[in-house]
Amino acid sequence: MDQPLQPVCTFSQRAQQLTSSAIREILKVTERPEVISFAGGLPAPSGFPVEVVRAAFDKVLAENGRAALQYGPTEGYAPLRKWVAEDLNRAGANVTPDQILIVSGSQQALDLLGKVLIDDGSKVLVEDPSYLGALQSFSLYQPTFVPVPTDDGGLVPEAITPELAAGARFLYALPNFQNPTGRTLSLERRKALVQRAAELGLPIVEDDPYGELRYAGEPQPGLLALGKDCGANVIRLGSFSKVLAPGLRLGYIAAHRSIIDKLVQAKQATDLHTPTLTQMAVYEVVKDGFLTTHLPTVRELYRVQGRCMLDALAREFPDTVKWTVPEGGMFLWVTLPDHIDSTKLLAQAIEQNVAFVPGAPFYAGKAQTNTLRLSFVTVPEEKIRAGVAILGKLIKQYA
Numbered sequence: 001m002d003q004p005l006q007p008v009c010t011f012s013q014r015a016q017q018l019t020s021s022a023i024r025e026i027l028k029v030t031e032r033p034e035v036i037s038f039a040g041g042l043p044a045p046s047g048f049p050v051e052v053v054r055a056a057f058d059k060v061l062a063e064n065g066r067a068a069l070q071y072g073p074t075e076g077y078a079p080l081r082k083w084v085a086e087d088l089n090r091a092g093a094n095v096t097p098d099q100i101l102i103v104s105g106s107q108q109a110l111d112l113l114g115k116v117l118i119d120d121g122s123k124v125l126v127e128d129p130s131y132l133g134a135l136q137s138f139s140l141y142q143p144t145f146v147p148v149p150t151d152d153g154g155l156v157p158e159a160i161t162p163e164l165a166a167g168a169r170f171l172y173a174l175p176n177f178q179n180p181t182g183r184t185l186s187l188e189r190r191k192a193l194v195q196r197a198a199e200l201g202l203p204i205v206e207d208d209p210y211g212e213l214r215y216a217g218e219p220q221p222g223l224l225a226l227g228k229d230c231g232a233n234v235i236r237l238g239s240f241s242k243v244l245a246p247g248l249r250l251g252y253i254a255a256h257r258s259i260i261d262k263l264v265q266a267k268q269a270t271d272l273h274t275p276t277l278t279q280m281a282v283y284e285v286v287k288d289g290f291l292t293t294h295l296p297t298v299r300e301l302y303r304v305q306g307r308c309m310l311d312a313l314a315r316e317f318p319d320t321v322k323w324t325v326p327e328g329g330m331f332l333w334v335t336l337p338d339h340i341d342s343t344k345l346l347a348q349a350i351e352q353n354v355a356f357v358p359g360a361p362f363y364a365g366k367a368q369t370n371t372l373r374l375s376f377v378t379v380p381e382e383k384i385r386a387g388v389a390i391l392g393k394l395i396k397q398y399a
């Protein structure tokens with residue numbers, strides 16, 4: 001057994017309260033090849049357009065190598081910023097390229113937002129449950145999380161009362177195929193949310209890495225687009241991780257110029273800028289509409305995998321278990337009967353070489369310990385069936 005490492009430095013108070021994420025610990029176990037893991041949050045590698053990306057890097061290096069290997073502006077590569085702005089405007093927003101900051105994945109956006117918007121004890125409203133990586137990022141800046149109730153339709157706008165929102169720095173919202181629940185906010189709720197946020201002067205951070213991965217239902221306008229009509233202050237985060245590949249580490253923030261200016265100062269201190277070569281190569285990939293032909297393939301892959309898991313759940317899980325039916329993205333959320341603790345279930349599942357993520361760490365408020373997240377996109381169909389059958393048997397033991 002490994003001995004804990006003795007610190008050889010005095011860590012800052014901020015560092016002392018850092019802990020390894022529950023998911024990271026679980027993923028260590030799931031690296032064993034015999035484990036069927038529904039725990040990961042990784043996109044399916046079969047959807048990565050390897051050859052297209054390779055050709056783009058080749059072309060950029062061959063035609064513009066010296067510029068690609070040089071430092072670049074903190075704000076990002078100008079043609080890519082313009083492309084992002086135009087893409088958002090096609091979806092109903094009204095932004096200019098100088099309202100776009102290119103970042104090293106939307107995870108960096110979360111950290112930068114924490115840096116510039118959160119003081120010790122600042123109120124930050126979060127959906128309950130919410131994306132664990134955001135809770136971790138924001139936690140470094142020591143906010144007071146205020147959980148906003150959710151139901152089967154996601155975040156409940158009416159729950160954001162003036163008292164709840166008073167003094168809050170922002171609301172962190174995931175309107176499409178939420179991580180972890182897979183839920184999507186209806187058009188009615190989106191409109192109500194931006195309206196309410198505008199009235200209350202509450203900025204919204206809209207995190208939408210999965211929006212392009214819709215395989216059922218009707219596409220809904222984003223909060224940034226809806227917010228423009230009622231004057232809501234929406235800061236939108238987007239990512240190339242799920243539409244191209246996460247190893248590129250490329251995302252963006254779209255926001256009011258004054259917010260972008262402050263974020264640029266924070267990013268300068270963090271890493272000067274996002275890699276020039278990657279930005280130029282990704283621009284090369286997307287500029288002539290590659291995503292319009294590529295995304296249908298990824299959506300179809302995820303739809304088939306998701307269908308396979310939903311069918312397996314219906315076959316193997318007892319009637320007392322409920323789950324979400326996502327219209328896109330990579331996750332679904334399972335609610336077990338109240339008396340089953342999913343962390344205990346995980347220990348038993350791992351003994352039988354199946355892994356998932358228990359729901360508790362995703363809650364900023366009181367954790368519902370009878371919940372869990374299943375990811376279906378990286379597991380082959382026969383393993384989805386086998387893994388769900390094992391989980392079903394374990395759950396039935398508690399009935």
Ligand SMILES: Cc1ncc(COP(=O)(O)O)c(C=O)c1O
Binds near residue numbers: 106240246250
């Ligand atoms: C909701 C959400 N936001 C942000 C991220 C970070 O994505 P990236 O930094 O790869 O853009 C993820 C990653 O899984 C996510 O699920």
